[in-house]
Amino acid sequence: MYIQMIAGLYQRLQILLIGAPFAYTLIHSIDFLRENWPQLVQDITTGTLTDKITDQNLRDSVSDLLKSSNPRLGNFIAHHCSNSEDWSGIITKIWPNTKCLKTIVTGSMSQYITMLDYYSGGLPIASMRYACSESQLGLNLKPLRDPSVCNPSEVSYTLLPNMAYIEFILQKPTDDDAQQDIFNLTNVELGNMYELVVTTFAGLYRYRVGDILQMTGYHNTAPKFKFVARKGALLSVGVEKITEAELQKAVEDASGLQRSYGMIVEDYTSYTDVETMPGHYVMYLELTVPNGEAGESLTLLDGGAKKVLERCCSEMEDGFNELYKNLRMNGKVGTLEIRVVRGGTFAELMDSAVSRGASIAQYKVPRCIRVPYMLDILNRRVVSSYFSLASPPQWEPYKSIC
Structure with missing residues (x-):
């Protein structure tokens, strides 16, 4: 990624399209620039490549670009990247000829549309094709339709x-x-x-x-x-089943409350905690401030944010199916819990998966965590937790269903 970023910065005026197979990878690449721009600027300004890149083939691939120093380009990049409090439209600032973003934002990937719009200044997002590991399957014949x-x-x-x-x-x-x-x-x-x-x-x-x-x-x-x-249920304590589509909708519904407080859900996943009695759903959220410092996460939340997140718990539960509400009202499922994790947690999840053999190009954040090492990473980085408020009054009819 570092080598690709060097090449992309040197040839920034030739870039017409920026993309990745999945939206998460594209977001991750911009976060990578946000974290590593000082070293990139140093390499471009001096015409040398950091010793951290040890693979000779990778070093050779950019040797022609780095034959001479380019202080002017280095100053340009530093000017735009150093303002860590405002990265809105950073893609079009650095790559001004970019016409669109090419990535998949359907299903659970729709979570990243808000951040893509923020980083790109609202560039069109083209989801060109439908494919899976087994085969190429379909094309989007109107990839640049008006987003409105x-x-x-x-x-x-x-x-x-x-x-x-x-x-x-x-x-x-x-x-x-x-x-x-x-x-x-x-x-x-x-x-x-x-x-x-x-x-x-x-x-x-x-x-x-x-x-x-x-x-x-x-x-x-x-x-x-x-x-x-x-396909398949993501979450289940007893006989109820919450699907990926239900979970995604619940997160989207709650995101409106968070945006009203200046928060954006950078990423999320879930877990069914059955060690408690009764078992309950746990939502892990990485929350960011778009205009904050690089990688800043809302970890120390004030009283107002606490109330917002408690309302978010209730909002999520309100979007679940009738069987879930019935079990909640009858005490067979515990109240939903939100655990806020530090900034960079989901990047660490990806790095751990890639180090174990996963493809970075095809990596997708699992929306329900079942792998012990991933759960351990999440729990080690939890900074605060919030529980749903009392069951809403409109749930009362569900109490007597069974």
Whole structure:
């Protein structure tokens, strides 16, 4: 990333598009610049490369760029990056010819749209294609639609029937593995949600990718779909199930309260704590101040922020399904808890995953933590916690359902 950043800064006027496979990686690259710009400026100003880059092939790749010092470029970068209290529009300040951002912001990645808008000054976000490890599957045929008409997180992809044989499992509230209706591309219906199944040239046969898609229309006769969520419940204490889509919506609903206090959710994940009696949901939030110092996180919160976060707990719970509310009212599920973590926590999660063999290009923040080493990182960096207020009065009817 350091080498790519050096090359991108030297050739800043030639950059027309900035992108990464997933929005999280793109955010991480800007945070990387925010953290490392002094060393980058020194290398560019002196025409040398830091000794921290030890791989000779990487050093050779930028040797031509660093043949001569460039104090003028170094001063330019330092001028814009040194103002750590205002990084709004930093992308267009440093790379003024950038036309759009190219990255995936559907599903849980929509969490990062606010920060992308902040860093880019509102550049269009183009989510070009729908793909997974198993196959390339679809294209967004209108990648630069007016965001006021189509939110980047709501884009639809036209599936390509020549890339794989594609089938769908219709999603019903009462679905189980014993009885499932399977449809091909010609039999899907508008508005229905389906689990994606692919048979690929590489040899996968009726492989369940795990993505849930919703049919949104047609391009000619080819159906278009939007990504909804990954399949399966993320959180469950007893018989209730909270899906990724429900969790994402709950976080988005609560984010409005946080933004009113000047806070932005940099990232989040969740955990089901069943060691307490009764078990309860835990939300880990990394909160930032956009105009604050590099990597600044809201760790020491005043009384006003405390009340906001307690209301956020209630707001999240209010967005969960009826079964959850019933179990909460009857004391079978404990009150939701928010744990605020230090700035850089989710970057540490990614670094730990990459050090264990994960691909940095395909890394996605797990929205429910089940891996012990990740949970340990989160808990070590918790600085404060908040619990939901008393159950809202409108929940009272749920108390007598069972």
